[in-house]
Amino acid sequence: xxxxxxxxxxxxxxxxxxxxxxxxxxxxxxxxxxxxxxxxxxxxxxxxxxxxxxxxxxxxxxxxxxxxxxxxxxxxxxxxxxxxxxxxxxxxxxxxxxxxxxxxxxxxxxxxxxxxxxxxxxxxxxxxxxxxxxxxxxxxxxxxxxxxxxxxxxxxxxxxxxxxxxxxxxxxxxxxx
Ligand SMILES: Nc1ncnc2c1ncn2[C@@H]1O[C@H](COP(=O)(O)OP(=O)(O)O)[C@@H](O)[C@H]1O
Ligand SMILES: [Mg+2]
Numbered sequence: 001x002x003x004x005x006x007x008x009x010x011x012x013x014x015x016x017x018x019x020x021x022x023x024x025x026x027x028x029x030x031x032x033x034x035x036x037x038x039x040x041x042x043x044x045x046x047x048x049x050x051x052x053x054x055x056x057x058x059x060x061x062x063x064x065x066x067x068x069x070x071x072x073x074x075x076x077x078x079x080x081x082x083x084x085x086x087x088x089x090x091x092x093x094x095x096x097x098x099x100x101x102x103x104x105x106x107x108x109x110x111x112x113x114x115x116x117x118x119x120x121x122x123x124x125x126x127x128x129x130x131x132x133x134x135x136x137x138x139x140x141x142x143x144x145x146x147x148x149x150x151x152x153x154x155x156x157x158x159x160x161x162x163x164x165x166x167x168x169x170x171x172x173x174x175x176x177x
Contacts, residue, residue, distance in 0.1 A: 003034060005074040006174040007099050008165065010083045011092060011144060012107035013136045014122055015114040017153040017161065018083035021107065024162045026081050029175065037073050039066060039082045054133040060091060067095045074101050079174070087141045103172060105165060106147035111136045113154045148172070 010018040052058040096102040126134030149168045151161040170177040
């Protein structure tokens with residue numbers, strides 16, 4: 001059966017849990033027979049946008065290219081899972097408008113907890129000044145004003161966060177759970 005495409009956009013601080021949650025959702029949807037594409041910050045920056053850095057302009061350009069790809073996939077009935085810090089509300093609003101079938105998921109976690117997790121040692125580098133423009137340290141993160149869903153990864157288990165995402169996609173008519 002053919003399903004309507006959508007882009008589930010996971011936004012939040014580095015180490016809040018975007019990748020971990022989206023990978024699990026991707027696996028579940030694939031097993032259910034959905035066409036799934038997963039666009040992740042690290043993968044995209046290695047391939048599509050390896051020429052870009054982390055200034056506000058480059059972050060914007062990065063997201064513009066990603067939006068273009070996500071839009072093509074979405075209109076071809078793919079379930080797109082996109083995991084990007086995407087710290088600016090204005091840009092996220094533009095992405096929503098461009099893609100249309102767009103679900104904004106705020107993966108919320110206090111920065112102190114993100115610093116404790118520091119999955120790739122990036123906070124350590126940022127806090128010691130080895131890298132600049134790091135969101136949560138030098139760069140701002142604008143909390144989503146009206147996300148479709150908030151998951152709180154410092155108080156929920158991974159499975160609880162995943163279930164909330166699947167419930168929301170079901171409620172919006174994009175999947176049948
Ligand atoms: N409820 C939760 N949801 C997602 N990740 C969690 C949760 N609780 C703890 N974690 C942990 O937080 C870390 C998040 O890392 P990652 O998914 O790479 O973050 P991001 O992609 O947002 O930078 C992982 O080590 C993960 O195991
Ligand atoms: Mg990630």
